[in-house]
Amino acid sequence: MGVKFISWTLFLNLLLEMSCYGSEGAMEMGGGHMDHHHMDPSVMVFFTLKDLKIGKTMPIHFPKRDPSASPKFWPREEADSIPFSLNQLPNLLKHFFFSKDSPQAAAMENTLRECESKTIKGEIKLCATSLESMLDFAQEMIGSGSGIQAFSTSHKTKSSVNFQNYTILEILAEIPAPKMVACHTMPYPYAVFYCHSQKSENRVYKISLVGENGDKVEAMVVCHLDTSQWSPTHISFRVLKVVPGSSSVCHFFPADHLIFVPKLQTQGFSSM
Template identity: 60%
Template sequence: MDEQQHDAHEEMHTHHIHTHSSSHMNHMDPSVIVFFLLDDLKQGNTMPIHFPRRKPNSSSRLLSKQEADSIPFAFEKLPILLEIFSFSQDSPQAQAMENTLRECETEPIKGETKFCATSLESMFDFIQKILGLESQIKVLSTTHLNNSKILLQKYTIIEIQEISTPKSVACHAMPYPYTVFYCHYQESKSRVFKVSLEGENGDKSEAIAVCHLDTSQWSENHVAFRVLGIKPGYSPVCHFFPADNFTWVPSTTTNDKASI
């Protein structure tokens, strides 16, 4: 459990990339190198991308609703939670838990609906509430076709498919003693893509990317603006998903060759 929590703490950068700040790409945390402009999404284009490779760990699991409901999940209960999981107040695990709980309790931006799912049932309930209770749903995720240890490298875009969908819900894995997903839906228009990539090291990935077409409600401190050198507004901001983050869409969604 300690090793899993340490890994989770280190992965906080990837899941909470919007909380980071940096003034120059050369001094930037590599985990924020996932953002790009819609104009960059062209076959044959090359860009640096950071893809974390998670270690499988059986101690990180999504609880049943009954199990999850028996454990407090609130920032005000953090001292009790640290006792439950035997973490000291100044430990990396405690800091990761605090950050996750704070993030889950922050107010959503205008047009956003958010929810932190602590159980499989609560995650599906939220997804179906957004996509429609009668909707059949499917999940999209990034797949790495080989087991590479190189996290950051230049990738060339081999093929692009647009996932035509009226709505999508993104769920991001959060660092916590058990699996927690930060799920959210934004009313502003976005586009979802499946992108075939080949790395300079020979790595191949089928990556999911989302492009947000309206960022006018985003904080000016969002790291995407620093990475891309733009301001909030109507310049689309795109980002790749790590393999343990998911995009949920109606099962009637179709794949089309992208026209950017």
């Protein structure tokens, strides 16, 4: 079986969303610059709502990945035919022919552990192991009264640069999101998305950015207006130097992460 894993950088980007993840280091964001030597670039995706303005420059990490090298969704029947559980990890490693000390085993263990971790107050989550289960969850969270529409970040120019300063050129749209589901890729032998929905107020934006080397990105942004229930160890608080509940937290989405919102509320906007 040809099994491919997404990179650890992508895994770290996913964990930015989760309250159990911590990080060492500190950052200075004076005028959109920082101390590159004391902060992992992969965590540089956070900012506050007051920084969402045309002309603002900030360091951002947009990982570049080859879609052909990423794991693919299995059909629901095939994915459901094997356990997706931490207590079954030894059997799963045998199934995929991975040794218990391999990097793949560590990635699988971390994914399963995150998928089984407790949620924060007001949050509902699902680790979707098939496209069908992801769409079913998004529809359930948003409600059966409307369709769903997916948005994702798109790179308008080809570049191998993952991390640089970007300037906001235009706020293309504030996308109505009375309900929202965010889905993030996880490292696993087949495609797994960590999908979650929160009852707290969120805002969704599509913005146009240009990098210092000319790269152009149409990026999806989610701003969480209420962070009072988040863990104090959430990496965003370290990056932004704020505490839970004291500030909004906005973040950019990598290109292969998805945002689902009600379709009837997004007429006139282009999605993925």
